[in-house]
Amino acid sequence: MALRTLSGGVPAATGRGGSAGEPRAGAGSRRAARQPRRKLPSWVPVDRLAVLLPLARRMRPHYPRPGRQGFRRWIPSWRQLMGSLLITVGLVTTGLALVYWRTEIPEDLNSFATQQDNVYYWDDGTVMARTGWVRRQEMPLEEVPEDVRWAVLAAENASFYEDPGISPSGITRAVTRMLGGGETQGGSTITQQYVKNAYLNQDQTFSRKFTEMMLALKVDNKFSKDEILEGYLNTSWFGRGTYGIQRASQAYYGKEVSELNASEGAFLASLLKGAGLYDPALGGGNRERAVERWEWTLDRMVEIGRLSPAERAKYTKFPEPTEVTGGRTDLSGQQGYLVELAKSYVTRSGKVSDAEFDLGGYQVYTTFNKTRTEALDKAVHTARAKLDPKKREEDTFVRTGAATVGADGKILALYGGPGFLKQGFNESNAVTVPAGSAFTPFVYAAALSEGVMRERQGPRVPVTPSTPYDGRHNASLMTPEGPYWDRDGKVVKGQNDGGKSWGEAITLREAMVNSVNMPFLQLGMDVGLDRVRRHAVNAGLLPSSMGPQKPAFSLGTSTPSAIRMATAYGTFAAKGKHTEPYSVLRVTRNGQKVPLPAVRSTQALSADVARKVTEALEGVMEEGTGATARVPGVRAAGKTGTTQDNKAAWFVGYTEQEATAVVLYRMDLRKLDLMPLDRVAGADAGTLGSRLPADIWRDYTEGRTKGAARP
Incomplete structure (x- = not known):
C-alpha cells in the first residue's frame, strides 16, 4: 500500500490501481454511493489528533474491566478510583460554591419579635386566662x-x-x-x-x-x-x-x-x-x-x-432563681394549674414545642368547668380550715389534691394546691401517694372478669359478689401450693384495719362495703396479680404508677394521681368504657386549627362487671365506710382509701356523669418523704386515715348541685 499526505500532514492510504479518494474499479454500487469524506478545517492540528486520539482511547475507562474473570471484572483499578474521587470532589466543591454564592441572608428576623398572648377558655367558651410571658x-x-x-x-x-x-x-x-x-x-x-x-x-x-x-x-x-x-x-x-x-x-x-x-x-x-x-x-x-x-x-x-x-x-453556692413571677398571666389560684395542664396537653399531643407555644397566638379551648372548679376549691378550703399548724405539729405539711373527670374523659376540675404562684407543684397530678384500699375495686373487677384459681393446674372458678372469703384478722395467705412464705421463711398473714376480725366467711360485697383487707389480699392472689394489674391499667391507671407485684399490691401499693384515680373510677361510671383523660377540646392559632389526636374509648370491662362494682360501691356510701360522704338526693358510689402505715387517705366517688378523687397526705416537699396522718385535724389517737377527703367530696358535691333539680 502506498502512502500520501493530506494537507494537514496526516498520511493517507492509496489503493492499488487508483488514486486516493477514488473507489477501485469494480468496487460495486454500494461503495460508489458513499459520501465523500469531509475535510478537516485548516486550523485543526491533525498531526496532534493522530497522537491524542489513540491516547484518549487508552485512557477511556473500561468497566467492567476486560481481561478479568468473575467478580474481579467489577473491581475498579486505582486509576478509576482516583479519577472518580477527583471528579466527585470537584463536583461537590463546585456545588457548594454555587450554593454559597446563591445563599442570601434574609432581611427580617423571625416572628418572635411580634409575639402575642395565649388565651385559654372555660368549657362554656368564656375567657379563663391570658398568658403573656413572651x-x-x-x-x-x-x-x-x-x-x-x-x-x-x-x-x-x-x-x-x-x-x-x-x-x-x-x-x-x-x-x-x-x-x-x-x-x-x-x-x-x-x-x-x-x-x-x-x-x-x-x-x-x-x-x-x-x-x-x-x-x-x-x-x-x-x-x-x-x-x-x-x-x-x-x-x-x-x-x-x-x-x-x-x-x-x-x-x-x-x-x-x-x-x-x-x-x-x-x-x-x-x-x-x-x-x-x-x-x-x-x-x-x-x-x-x-x-x-x-x-x-x-x-x-x-x-x-x-x-x-x-x-x-x-462561687460554691448555687444561685437559686426566684419563683415564677412577672408578666400578665392570670395564673393565681387554681387557674395556674389548669393553664399548665392544658399547655402540657397541647405541647405533647399537638406536637407544639415549648418555644413555639411561648411565641403566642394560640387559643386553647379547655374542658375545665368554672362552676365545678370554684366549688372544689371552696370545699377544700372549708376542710383545710380544720387544720391548725400553729397549735398542732401534726397539721404541718398536710397536702390535698383533687380532680373531677367526666365519664367521657374530660377533666372538669381540679385542686392542685394553695395556688400556682405560691406552689408550682400540682398535687392533683402527683404520683407519690399510695392508693391504699381505694385500689381494691380493681381487684374486685379483675375477679369478676377473670375468676379465680385456687388449685394448682386447676380450672378458674367464677366469682360473684356473694362468694365467701376469709375475713379474719391475721389469717394466713394461701397459694395453690399452700401458705405463702416470705423471704424470712415466715407465713404472710393479712391484717384488717383496727385488727378487727369479720369471721371465716364474709362475702366479697360485704368486704368491699366495710373495707375489709384480708379478703382482697387473698382474692388478688387467687386471681393473679398480673391480671389485677392489667385490669387496673385498662381502667385508666398508668403502668408507671403500678407497685411491685407482691401480695400487698392488692391493698394499694401503687401510686396513681388523683386525676388518674378519678379516670379509672369513671370507667365504672361509664359502664366499663374507658376514655383517656384530656384537658383540651380544640386549639387554634390565629384562627388556624392545630391538629389534636382524636378522642377514643375502649371497653375495658364488661358492662355487667362495671355494674356489680358500682352496686358494691353504692353500698359503701349507703351503709359502709363512706357513709359520711353521702349527699341526700344524689345517687353515688364511692370508696374510702387508707394505707396500713397511715400515710395517705383517699375518697373517690362517682355518679353516672363523672368521678371525683380526693387525696390527703403529709409531705415536706424538700424531703419528699410521706409522714403519718396520726391526729391530723385533731383526730383521736388510733384513727386510721382521715375523714377530710370524704368531707371534701360531700361539700363539693353539695356545692355544685345546690339549687339544681335532683332525682
Missing part, C-alpha cells in the same frame, strides 16, 4: 458583663471567636446522625444557633441544617463576632416565656442583665440547653441537673482561662 428586649452587648458572655461561650461554643461560623466536627456528627436515622442536631456553633433562632425554623431536618450552615458562613463573613454574639443573646429562648438574656435576667433573678455575676450567668447559660430540663421551678430533677451544669460551666470557664481559680472558689 417579651424580648434588645440589649447592647456592652451592657452584658464580660463574665456572663464568657459563661455562655464556655457552655456553648468556646472557640466562637476563632471558628468560621460552623463546626466541621458538628457537621460530621449531624450527617452521621442523619444517616443513622437520628435527628440532625447537635454540635452547632453560636453562629449557627443564631441563624436558626433569627432566620430559620426549629425543624430538625437535613435541608434545614444545610441551609443553616450556608447562612452561618455568610453571616460570619458579613457581621463581626460581637454583632453575632449580641444577636444570639437577644434572640435565644431561656424558658419562662422569655427571649433574650435581658428578659431572662428579669424572669429568673428580678434584675437587669448588667447586674448579673459569673455564677448567675452560668445558670442562665444552662437554660440554653432546654429550660424544661434546667429550670428548678419545674421540679422533676431539674434542680439537680441545673446545679451539675452550673458547676461544669464555671469549671469550663477556668479551663479556657476566662475565670481565675480564685474567682471560681467564690
